[in-house]
Amino acid sequence: MxxxxxxxxxxxxGNPVGHSLSPxxxxxxxxxxxxxxxxxxxxxxxxxxxxxxxxxxxxNILGLNVTVPHKQAVMGALADIDExxxxxxxxxxxxxxxxxxxxxxxxILGLDRQMRDAGIDIKEKNCxxxxxxxAARAIAxxxxxxxxxxxFVLNRTVQKAEDIADSANTxxxxxxxxxxxxxxxxxxxxxxxxxxxxxxVGLYPNVQDVIIEDGTFYERAAAGIxxxxxxxxxxxxxxxxxxxxxxxxxMKMLMYQAIAAFExxxxxxxxxxxxxxxxxxLERNFQNT
Ligand code: ATR
Numbered sequence: 146m147x148x149x150x151x152x153x154x155x156x157x158x159g160n161p162v163g164h165s166l167s168p169x170x171x172x173x174x175x176x177x178x179x180x181x182x183x184x185x186x187x188x189x190x191x192x193x194x195x196x197x198x199x200x201x202x203x204x205n206i207l208g209l210n211v212t213v214p215h216k217q218a219v220m221g222a223l224a225d226i227d228e229x230x231x232x233x234x235x236x237x238x239x240x241x242x243x244x245x246x247x248x249x250x251x252x253i254l255g256l257d258r259q260m261r262d263a264g265i266d267i268k269e270k271n272c273x274x275x276x277x278x279x280a281a282r283a284i285a286x287x288x289x290x291x292x293x294x295x296x297f298v299l300n301r302t303v304q305k306a307e308d309i310a311d312s313a314n315t316x317x318x319x320x321x322x323x324x325x326x327x328x329x330x331x332x333x334x335x336x337x338x339x340x341x342x343x344x345x346v347g348l349y350p351n352v353q354d355v356i357i358e359d360g361t362f363y364e365r366a367a368a369g370i371x372x373x374x375x376x377x378x379x380x381x382x383x384x385x386x387x388x389x390x391x392x393x394x395x396m397k398m399l400m401y402q403a404i405a406a407f408e409x410x411x412x413x414x415x416x417x418x419x420x421x422x423x424x425x426x427l428e429r430n431f432q433n434t
Contacts, residue, residue: 146176148183154204155184155410158197158219159212162186167210169430170403170423177419180411182207189215198222202245208410209239209246210403216279223248232316233286235279238406249409252280253287255402256341256370263393265368268292271335273366275327275356275381276344277305280372284341285309289321296322297338299330330357336365340385343372347379355380363388371395377431396431400424 157167163186171184187209189197194215199222201209211219216235220226223236224245230236236248260267272288274281277300288296296313298306306324313322325332347354363369369385374396378386385392400423404415 146172146183149181151181153182153207155182155206155208155210156201157184157186157210157212158189158194158201159186159215160188160190162188162212165212166399166427166430167403169426170400171407173423173426174404174407174415174419177422178413178415180413182411191215191218194218195222198239198246201239202241207241208406210406211237211239220248222246229253229286229290232312233283234312235283237402238409240409249406250283251402251405251409252398253283253290254405255398255400256284256287256372257291258401258405259370259393259397260339262397263368263370263391265339265370267339269294270367271338272296273333273338273340274298275340275342276300276346277302277309277324278344281341281343282309284343284372285313285322286316288341289313289317293321295335297325297333297335298322299325299327301327327356330359330362333365337367338365340366340369341372342369342379342381345373347371347376347381348373349375352376353380355384358384360384360388363390366390368392370398372398374399375431377428396427397424400427 168184175182225247227249230250238249238251239246272293274284285296298309300306303326310322310324314320346356363384369392371379371381372395373379374394382392
């Protein structure tokens with residue numbers, strides 16, 4: 146990669162940012178597609194987000210990704226916010242417009258593309274989401290937006306699941322998201338559901354951990370996606386496969402959220418072959434760790 150006077154800068158704001166795979170993904174895409182763009186990370190302290198965004202705009206920075214802990218706070222610094230991202234209450238991508246940055250949530254675009262790749266169609270199907278943190282909230286909105294029949298949010302602290310259900314049902318104007326205590330999974334009134342494991346349970350080094358141990362939960366499912374991608378096969382995925390069901394880790398969600406951001410920054414669409422190359426690179430990256 147050659148950095149010239151014309152090279153546009155994109156980057157990630159968050160804290161911490163040192164572990165991020167986004168530079169690897171974006172710089173590989175820029176290389177593969179001959180884009181005159183470079184991507185780096187910016188560690189931004191809490192309380193400095195608005196200043197950082199204003200400074201980035203003044204510096205003609207083309208686009209930014211936003212990660213923990215700034216996905217909510219950044220919303221106050223934007224000229225415009227995509228409608229679904231606003232309803233979710235979290236933005237992870239800022240795209241430059243003549244008025245200022247516009248905020249999007251490409252985490253959910255990433256999961257949507259991953260599901261399409263895997264042949265999982267949730268329209269008029271039932272979804273089960275494990276967890277009720279920020280990721281679970283965004284995923285519940287995605288499932289409802291894609292026309293799922295019912296979306297069950299299962300959480301240890303049921304109040305948090307109820308909060309997600311209340312805001313999603315108000316936004317979509319139908320009683321689509323339902324809350325349930327995780328211990329009550331046997332009371333799910335549906336089966337053949339698509340499960341999305343949306344907590345950090347099972348993440349390296351706690352690779353033996355899983356939120357639900359009972360095999361019947363997995364036998365009643367149709368397919369499962371874990372947002373965790375390290376290890377490549379989580380305990381959740383292992384149990385899903387043991388029950389004979391397809392299971393996927395969160396690597397493609399990670400990759401596609403970056404690809405969706407790259408497309409929004411540059412106004413292009415990334416060809417399948419380039420996505421495949423990035424995916425292979427990410428897989429190799431984890432084989433080496
Ligand atoms: P996010 O990054 O998505 O915002 P988070 O806010 O840290 O993640 O949320 C983590 C989720 O994992 C929460 O739903 C949490 O359950 P509680 O709301 O009851 O705390 C869930 N979680 C974390 N560890 C868990 C465990 N050991 N068993 C069950 N649920 C767990």
